[in-house]
Each structure stands twice: as structure tokens, then as C-alpha cells.
Amino acid sequence: MTQAPGKTTTRTRPTRVRWKIFLLLLAVVTINYVDRGSISVALPMIKKEFGLSEEVTGVLLAAFFWTYALMQLPSGWLIDRFGPRRVVGSSCIAWGAATALTATAPGPGALIGMRALMGATEAPVMPAGGKLNALWMPLRERGRGAVILDAGAPLGAGIGGIAIAGLIAWTGGWRPAFVIAGAVTVLMGVAAWWYIRDNPRQHPSVNDAEATVIETSHEEEDAAAGNSGRRPLRNYLKFRSFWAMCLAWLGFNGVFYGLLTWGPLYLSETKGFDIKTIGWSTLVIFGAGFVGELIGGSLADWWRARGRSANTVMRALLGVAGVIVVAGLVGVTLVPDPIAAVVLLSTVLFFLRWVGLMWSVPSLLGGRENAGTLGAAMNLSGNIAGILTPMLVGFIVGATGNYTFALLYFIGAGLIMTASVLALDYTKRLPA
Numbered sequence: 001m002t003q004a005p006g007k008t009t010t011r012t013r014p015t016r017v018r019w020k021i022f023l024l025l026l027a028v029v030t031i032n033y034v035d036r037g038s039i040s041v042a043l044p045m046i047k048k049e050f051g052l053s054e055e056v057t058g059v060l061l062a063a064f065f066w067t068y069a070l071m072q073l074p075s076g077w078l079i080d081r082f083g084p085r086r087v088v089g090s091s092c093i094a095w096g097a098a099t100a101l102t103a104t105a106p107g108p109g110a111l112i113g114m115r116a117l118m119g120a121t122e123a124p125v126m127p128a129g130g131k132l133n134a135l136w137m138p139l140r141e142r143g144r145g146a147v148i149l150d151a152g153a154p155l156g157a158g159i160g161g162i163a164i165a166g167l168i169a170w171t172g173g174w175r176p177a178f179v180i181a182g183a184v185t186v187l188m189g190v191a192a193w194w195y196i197r198d199n200p201r202q203h204p205s206v207n208d209a210e211a212t213v214i215e216t217s218h219e220e221e222d223a224a225a226g227n228s229g230r231r232p233l234r235n236y237l238k239f240r241s242f243w244a245m246c247l248a249w250l251g252f253n254g255v256f257y258g259l260l261t262w263g264p265l266y267l268s269e270t271k272g273f274d275i276k277t278i279g280w281s282t283l284v285i286f287g288a289g290f291v292g293e294l295i296g297g298s299l300a301d302w303w304r305a306r307g308r309s310a311n312t313v314m315r316a317l318l319g320v321a322g323v324i325v326v327a328g329l330v331g332v333t334l335v336p337d338p339i340a341a342v343v344l345l346s347t348v349l350f351f352l353r354w355v356g357l358m359w360s361v362p363s364l365l366g367g368r369e370n371a372g373t374l375g376a377a378m379n380l381s382g383n384i385a386g387i388l389t390p391m392l393v394g395f396i397v398g399a400t401g402n403y404t405f406a407l408l409y410f411i412g413a414g415l416i417m418t419a420s421v422l423a424l425d426y427t428k429r430l431p432a
Contacts, residue, residue, distance in 0.1 A: 012207065012208070012209045014212075015206055015207045015210040017203055018137060018141075018210070020195075021136060021197075022136075024192060025148070025152070027188060028188055028189075029149060029150070029151075029153060029156065031184065031185050032095070032156060033154075033156025033157050033260075034156045034159055034164070035096070035160075035181055035182070038099070040261050041164040041282070042174035042178075043264065046174060050108050054394050054395075054398035056394075057265075058395060059390075059394070060111060061261040061262070062388075062390040063113075063115040063116045063119070064116065064122075064386070065119060065257070066119060066387055068120070068383050069383035070123075071123035073373075073377065073380060075123045075372075076372045076374075079124060079131050079372035080369070080370070080372040083198035084129070084131045084132050085192075085193065085196045085197055088125060088192050089193025089194075090189070090193070091123070091189070092188055092189030093190065095185060096184070096188070097121075097182060098118040098121050100182025100183060101114055101117070102115070126375070127372050127375035127376040128372070129150075130149070130363065130371055130372070130375035131372040131375065133145040133359060133371070135198065135200075135371075137214070139221050140305060142360045142363065143297045143304065143360055145297075145360070146297060147293045147294060147296060147297030147298075147353075147359075150356030150359050151297075153289075153353075153356070154290040154349060154353050155289075156286075157260055157282065157289070158284075158285070158286030158287040160282070161282025162279045162282070162283050164279075166279070167180055200214050218368065221367075231373075233373050236365070239430050245358065245365065245420075246377060246378055246380075246382075247381065247416060248318075248355065248424065249378045251385070251414060252358070252417045253385040253389075254385040254388075254389055254410065255417070257386045258390075258393060258406070258409070258413070259345065259410070261390045261393075262390065262403075262406065264278045266403055267342075270402075271341060272338070273338070281342050285342060286349055288346035288349050289349030289350060289352060289353040293356045296321070296357060297356070297357060300313050300314070300317055300357055310364070310427050311425065311427050313426075317357070318355055318418075319418065319421060322417055322422075325348050326411055328347045328351070329407060329410050329414055331344045332344045332345060333411070355421065358378065366429065366430065389413075392409060
């Protein structure tokens with residue numbers, strides 16, 4: 001029997017619009033990482049065309065992160081002030097245009113400028129996703145919401161290797177490949193603006209039963225937390241858990257962005273992979289990260305549903321993941337065989353992406369009202385690693401002529417991540 005809008009009975013089944021929104025966000029973040037990683041896949045061709053040194057290559061790879069990091073805190077304010085729907089849609093359209101414009105770059109300077117423009121326009125997407133997780137997901141489902149959102153990163157990196165390599169082969173060059181990728185992104189931005197809403201009650205496809213499930217969970221969460229309302233970021237700076245959150249994401253991105261930006265070139269220059277083999281290897285490595293992230297989120301929600309505390313679940317899962325990541329990177333440093341390197345890097349990505357659960361932490365520490373601001377602060381910290389890592393790896397490889405010390409840098413970042421996820425208190429909202 002069909003129910004009139006706004007009416008419900010005890011037999012009415014809740015709709016599942018929240019999961020459709022997060023699948024759309026998964027697609028948005030996937031395209032985000034296809035676009036940002038496209039430069040790495042095309043890098044062997046770009047280096048040859050422009051005659052780039054290792055040091056200039058490092059600057060080119062880091063340019064995206066300069067503006068991406070700079071725009072994090074302004075993005076968090078915009079998200080909390082105007083809502084994530086507008087921010088996600090407009091951001092996606094803008095960075096799609098920037099991706100296409102990259103194809104017009106006549107030299108290294110213009111290419112660096114276009115990458116910086118992409119960084120500025122992509123900046124709001126992940127904090128906005130964290131805000132939507134707080135607004136749309138009941139507490140018991142927030143782990144899966146966080147990893148569905150963040151799983152677009154390894155999925156996009158994996159698909160991007162094949163997609164961009166395929167477009168380059170099909171069109172005959174990296175420039176037309178970038179134009180096509182940018183056009184697809186603009187269309188995705190239009191779809192996001194059309195479907196996403198800032199509140200379940202605003203969505204025409206949400207029935208009363210689903211809205212009530214979400215609202216009841218939020219009311220229980222707020223009652224247990226005992227504090228609410230928007231708070232300035234400075235109020236959180238005195239808490240250990242705030243800094244642990246930020247350092248965990250910094251260490252995480254030190255590993256992930258290092259592999260995302262330099263991984264294809266590492267496989268090309270040390271293992272002799274051609275562009276086709278790079279594409280398939282990237283798919284395997286980052287595809288393992290995608291699968292691992294979904295498994296990590298499901299494990300977290302499953303374990304929490306059985307009565308385990310947030311500290312037990314998060315510290316155990318993320319601590320184990322951190323140890324395996326560090327051990328895997330040590331193995332990559334020691335093992336020369338190319339197939340073994342791909343297997344080890346796949347293992348590293350599988351467990352590294354469990355740390356995508358961190359996107360549930362801003363709402364845990366700050367509540368829904370401050371999730372955008374805290375998510376932006378966390379992402380700013382992570383993208384300090386994004387700024388430093390590509391340049392440092394470039395200088396290390398340029399100075400030493402090999403990747404050994406670059407891999408040791410990744411190991412250090414993994415240790416920072418592991419120590420931080422174990423120091424964070426996941427059980428209570430910060431009394432800011």
C-alpha cells in the first residue's frame with residue numbers, strides 16, 4: 001500500500017537514500033582522484049616533452065597540494081555556513097574545468113599553475129563529505145559512511161591508471177586525455193548538485209521512516225555528548241585528541257600521496273614498467289586499497305554493533321593496520337623483484353586505507369555542527385604532507401639517484417600515523 005508523503009505506519013520500511021548519496025559521493029571522490037592522479041600517469045610523457053629534472057618534477061607534483069592545503073580551512077567555514085550540497089557541486093564543476101584547462105599548458109610554469117588551480121577547486125570535497133556523513137548517517141553506520149566516502153581515493157587512483165593510460169593511447173597524447181577527463185568531471189558535478197541535499201527531510205525521496213531513524217540516532221548522540229552548537233577552531237587546539245587526529249592524517253597522507261604521486265614513476269624507473277604495465281599495476285595496487293577500505297569500515301561497524309567501545313575498535317583496527325603498513329614498506333625497500341614489489345605495495349594499500357575510518361572522527365570530536373571545520377583542519381594537516389612529500393621525494397631521488405631513502409621517508413610517515421591513531425580518544429565529544 002502506498003503511503004502519502006510525510007505519513008508512515010509501523011510497517012513502513014525506511015528508504016535508503018543515505019546509501020545512494022554515499023555511492024554518489026564515492027563516484028565524486030573516485031573522479032577526484034582520477035583527475036589529481038592523472039599527472040602521475042602521464043608523467044613519463046610530460047617529463048620528456050618539457051625536459052623536466054627530478055627536482056622540477058617534485059615541484060610540479062606538489063603544486064596541487066599548495067592550494068589544496070591553503071583552501072582547507074576556508075572550505076570548512078563555507079561548508080558549515082552554506083551547506084555541503086552547494087560546495088560539493090560547485091567544487092566538482094570547477095576542478096573539472098581546471099583539469100581540461102591543464103591540456104592548454106605551453107610549458108612547466110603554466111602546468112604548475114594549472115595544478116595549483118586544481119588543488120584550490122578540489123579542496124572542499126572531502127570535508128564536505130565528512131559533514132554529510134555527520135548529517136545523514138546514524139552513529140552506528142558512520143564507519144561505513146566514512147570509508148565509502150574515502151574509498152574513492154584508492155579506487156580513483158586505480159581506475160585512473162587504466163583510464164588515463166587508455167585515453168592517452170586512444171587519443172594519441174596526454175592533452176586530449178585531460179580534456180575528456182575534465183568534461184566527465186563537470187557532468188558529475190551537475191549530478192551531485194541535483195541529487196544531494198543538506199538534510200534528510202529536504203530530500204524528495206526520503207520517507208518519514210528513514211528520516212526518523214537518522215534523527216533519533218542524532219538525538220541520542222547529542223544527549224550522550226552533553227554539548228552542541230558551533231565552536232571556533234581555536235577552542236579545539238588544547239586537546240590531545242585534536243592533534244592526534246591531525247597527525248594521524250598527516251602520516252597517512254605522507255604514505256598515500258607519496259605512492260600516488262611517485263608510485264608510477266618508481267615502477268617505471270626502477271622496475272622497467274612501460275605505461276601499459278604501469279596502468280595495470282596501479283589498478284592492482286590501489287584496487288587493493290579500495291577493497292581494504294570497505295572491509296575496514298564494515299569490520300568497524302560490525303564490531304561496534306556487538307558492544308565494543310569506540311576506543312577498542314578504532315585502536316585495534318587502525319593500530320594493526322599501521323604495523324602492517326610499516327612492515328610492508330620495509331619489505332618494498334628490501335625486495336628487488338618487481339612482482340614482489342607490486343604484491344607488497346598492494347598489501348600496504350589494503351591496510352593503509354583502513355585509516356579512512358578517520359573521516360568519522362571529526363563528527364565524533366566536534367558533533368555535526370563542527371564536522372566541516374574539524375574535517376578541514378584534519379585534511380589541512382594531511383595535505384601538509386601532500387605539499388612536502390612530492391618535493392622531498394624529488395630532491396631525495398635527485399640527490400641519491402635511487403628511491404631507497406624515499407621509501408624510508410614513507411616508513412617514517414607510517415610510524416607517525418600508527419602512534420597517532422593509538423593516542424586518539426574516540427569515546428567522547430571534546431568539551432570545546
